[in-house]
Amino acid sequence: MASSIHDLARHLNISIGTVSRALNGRADVNADTRQRVLEAAKQLNYAPNQSGRSLRQGATHSIAFMMQPHPGDLEYGEPFFIPFLTGLQAGFAERGLDLIVAMGAPGDYQQERLRRVVETRRADAVVLAWTRREDERIDYLTERGFPFATLGRSRSGSTSYPSLDLDFEKAGSEAVDRLVARGHRRIAAIRPSLDLNFGHLFLAGYRKALRRHGIEVDPALIADGFINEAGGYQVTPRVMPAEDRPTAIIFNNDAMALGGCKALAEMGIRPGHDIAVIVIVDTPLCRYFSPALTAFRPSLEPMGRRLAEMLLASLPAFAGPEGPRIIREVWPLELIARESD
Amino acid sequence: MASSIHDLARHLNISIGTVSRALNGRADVNADTRQRVLEAAKQLNYAPNQSGRSLRQGATHSIAFMMQPHPGDLEYGEPFFIPFLTGLQAGFAERGLDLIVAMGAPGDYQQERLRRVVETRRADAVVLAWTRREDERIDYLTERGFPFATLGRSRSGSTSYPSLDLDFEKAGSEAVDRLVARGHRRIAAIRPSLDLNFGHLFLAGYRKALRRHGIEVDPALIADGFINEAGGYQVTPRVMPAEDRPTAIIFNNDAMALGGCKALAEMGIRPGHDIAVIVIVDTPLCRYFSPALTAFRPSLEPMGRRLAEMLLASLPAFAGPEGPRIIREVWPLELIARESD
DNA sequence: CGTTTTTCCGTAAACGTTTACGACAACACA
DNA sequence: TGTGTTGTCGTAAACGTTTACGGAAAAACG
Structure with a gap:
């Protein structure tokens, strides 16, 4: 069915070694021969069998x-x-x-x-x-x-x-800076509960920035949940106590943010109006959500x-x-x- | 470095043929031997080299x-x-x-x-x-x-x-049915300009349904564009003439719908209020968009x-x-x- | 006990490449 | 002419498997 290097060699009346060398651009092959091999390869549309190559070379490419x-x-x-x-x-x-x-x-x-x-x-x-x-x-x-x-x-x-x-620590820090500059003092943070490293980095930046601004870190304002929409929905209410509520939330994940905003809406709290929301990793969903979510974008x-x-x-x-x-x-x-x- | 079937055979003092047969569950190998081979394989964490297997079997799995x-x-x-x-x-x-x-x-x-x-x-x-x-x-x-x-x-x-x-023809048809049942008579359709087959199917369903309802198919209400947000943004205005505007649009693609809604908004036409919008293939973006887009969902x-x-x-x-x-x-x-x- | 069958295993070829090695011719040089 | 060099190519081994084949030992059977 598929042509092998033997077919090509037979067709050209030369040895398979030469064919291989010609195809792989080695120096020790005549220019004419190389030309003929390349043309024949195109004509019979030959391409080297990957399994054979890998086996011999010990590399799968x-x-x-x-x-x-x-x-x-x-x-x-x-x-x-x-x-x-x-x-x-x-x-x-x-x-x-x-x-x-x-x-x-x-x-x-x-x-x-x-x-x-x-x-x-x-x-x-x-x-x-x-x-x-x-x-x-x-x-x-x-x-x-x-x-x-x-x-x-x-x-x-x-x-x-x-x-x-990505510099999640800096992003977490900048998010806090921005919120503090806009007058917020009670800022919640929500991140994935898995051991995912960016969750730790984000929180480190968040903590550092709060301290820098002389704001005490309140454990009641930090929560984690499953890294998906349901997780955000489930965990967000935990950082929204009846009294002394946060006025801003930073979500470490876009899916969690969407779930969180849903939970907030159900509590009668309108994101963008009654509470500020920032998302650390931007995706198209942040752009299309209403209100459009302020977010940190990676390239x-x-x-x-x-x-x-x-x-x-x-x-x-x-x-x-x-x-x-x-x-x-x-x-x-x-x-x-x-x-x- | 990585162990081969030879290492395994040598380690067990049997031939590589037997090892291979044991591993591949062939019948002609003693139960004891098979057990020993399997254990040794796990111990040396041996797994067959894919290139070797593929080459011999002529199948890459x-x-x-x-x-x-x-x-x-x-x-x-x-x-x-x-x-x-x-x-x-x-x-x-x-x-x-x-x-x-x-x-x-x-x-x-x-x-x-x-x-x-x-x-x-x-x-x-x-x-x-x-x-x-x-x-x-x-x-x-x-x-x-x-x-x-x-x-x-x-x-x-x-x-x-x-x-x-997916039954795009039926979906196109049902979308029209639904809009007609809600009183719409001028219904626009926007689909990708590529030769993508689902675009044709959708349009066929759209046309059929219109005729079934005794509504003439107006070519001015049908347009196509690049299958992305920019395409929808660019092409939607073309089906929105100054007079006798459509009161509904069906988008054949979610990305195009989002671009189209942006164009509509810029024309001062509010999707969901001033014009009805239906999308044929639902994605999470349709759900989170505001207004949330009615759409046909695949599983x-x-x-x-x-x-x-x-x-x-x-x-x-x-x-x-x-x-x-x-x-x-x-x-x-x-x-x-x-x-x- | 002799013969046949069954069970189990080793041998070796084959899959399609790449590449080290050597051979041969042509050529250059003294 | 003899020697060395260069250019070009063929030969054959190797990569790690799977599997057809055959053979030896054990089991079954008469």
């Missing part, structure tokens, strides 16, 4: 992005996703690598899927997202010596891997592209002449002022 | 989903995506198949990427989305004899492949799961004892009444 829908994403759709992936794939494609996104079932935290990818050598490296403070995936990969990069930092695995993260597509570069720079096979190096970056979030604060 | 972001998706995020993929991956995982999402750059219509996947035999079959009326990808795959299934129908490639589609996760089943049923290697069969289904869309109509 593909990078796996471990993607794990959270429970609730089925209704939500995770709009964060496509722009980042588009950049990531572009960054790898430039170096001839395929991006494969490896999915698991929602909620099972990838460990099993990750092991499969690594142990069956389906990819040459992996990209992790949703990093946790203590992340067993990172521990596993470092222990196994398998190359990877992360979107987000972690305390696991020291700092011996490339990582690209996802460039981030994807950059993380691909960073991972490749750490791999001996792809690093430049100066050798592999570990790059770690923290990117800013840009405040998009809208109507909700 | 993976299915490629061709995903192609449209221009504009970088801001939009395509929320359709994750729920469908989650179901798709679940359906394949049950049969031991990996789903790999093969991405290309935005806008270049996959043909190149598809060829690469097929010719380098990176997957055993592919799943196509965004089918067009005349779809060169389908032509290519049928001509090449490469197995595939589609989300959406097409006129290409006869009907010799499994396909799962994406079950669709993904079902399409996986259907593709597998068409493959000799996975079909049941009754042999492979081509299943084609059309699923209904459920009307979610909200505030905009």
Whole structure:
């Protein structure tokens, strides 16, 4: 059915070795021969069998992005996703690598899927997202010596891997600054209950800024819940006591913000009127919500592209002449002022 | 580094053939031996090298989903995506198949990427989305004899492949019925300008329903544009003439609807008050938009799961004892009444 | 006990590549 | 002419599996 390198060689009356060398651009092949091989390859539309190549070279020429829908994403759709992936794939494609996104079932935290990818050598490296403070995936990969990069930092695995993260601490801090400048003193914070690292960073920034402004941190104004709309809906009322209510809320996640706003509305509290709302990571939903939510926006597509570069720079096979190096970056979030604060 | 079947065999003092047979559950291996092999495999955490397996078996054990972001998706995020993929991956995982999402750059219509996947035999079959009326990808795959299934129908490639589609014709028709029942007579329709098949189906349903109600189809009330927010924004004014304006609009796409509503708002026409709006494919954005948009909702996760089943049923290697069969289904869309109509 | 069947396992080929190695011819140089 | 160099190509091994085949031992059977 599909043509192999043997067909090509037979068709040209030369050996498969020469065909392979011609195709791979090696120097020791006559210019004429190379030309003939390339033409014949196009004509028979031959492309080397990936399994054969991988087996021989010990490299799959593909990078796996471990993607794990959270429970609730089925209704939500995770709009964060496509722009980042588009950049990531572009960054790898430039170096001839395929991006494969490896999915698991929602909620099972990838460990099993990750092991499969690594142990069956389906990819040459992996990209992790949703990093946790203590992340067993990172521990596993470092222990196994398998190359990877992360979107987000972690305390696991020291700092011996490339990582690209957003400055959630600064964003949390800036959100407080902005609210305080507008006269707010009682500011609530809502974040995911998982060990997700950005939740910790955000809260650190929030706390620091409050102290800087001489405002005492009130534990009653901090809550966490499931990282989805239902989580926000469920947990928001907890930071809205009957008396001495907060006048502002910062949500660490867009889905939680939407659920939270629903809860507020049901309590008769109008976001943007009776209470100020700021969201840390902007998505299209923040823009279309009513009132449009003030939010901090990441530049996802460039981030994807950059993380691909960073991972490749750490791999001996792809690093430049100066050798592999570990790059770690923290990117800013840009405040998009809208109507909700 | 990574352990091979040879290591395992040496460790157990048996031949690699026996190891392989034990691992693959063949009958001709002693129960004791099998037990020992399985334990040793777990202990050395051995998993068969995929490249080796694929090469020998001529099968990659993976299915490629061709995903192609449209221009504009970088801001939009395509929320359709994750729920469908989650179901798709679940359906394949049950049969031991990996789903790999093969991405290309935005806008270049996959043909190149598809060829690469097929010719380098990176997957055993592919799943196509965004089918067009005349779809060169389908032509290519049928001509090449490469197995595939589609989300959406097409006129290409006869009907010799499994396909799962939504009943856009019925939805278009029901949308008109609903609007007419509420007293509307001048109803505009906006759809994507690409040859996307669902755009044709929608319009057919729209036309049929109008005629059924004795309403003449006015070409001035039908327009098409880019399938994104900018497209909707740009094209909606064209169906809003100064006199004899439509009192309702049906959008064939959520992103276009959001852009269209923005254009309407700028013209001083309030969706849900001054004009009725219905969207054919619901996404979370329709729910959160203000006014919340009445829309037709697909059940994406079950669709993904079902399409996986259907593709597998068409493959000799996975079909049941009754042999492979081509299943084609059309699923209904459920009307979610909200505030905009 | 002899013969047949069954159970279990080892051997070796094959999948499609890439690449180290060596061979051969042509050429340059002294 | 002899020696070394360069350019080009063929040969064959190797990557890690799976599997057809055959054989030896054990079991079943008469």
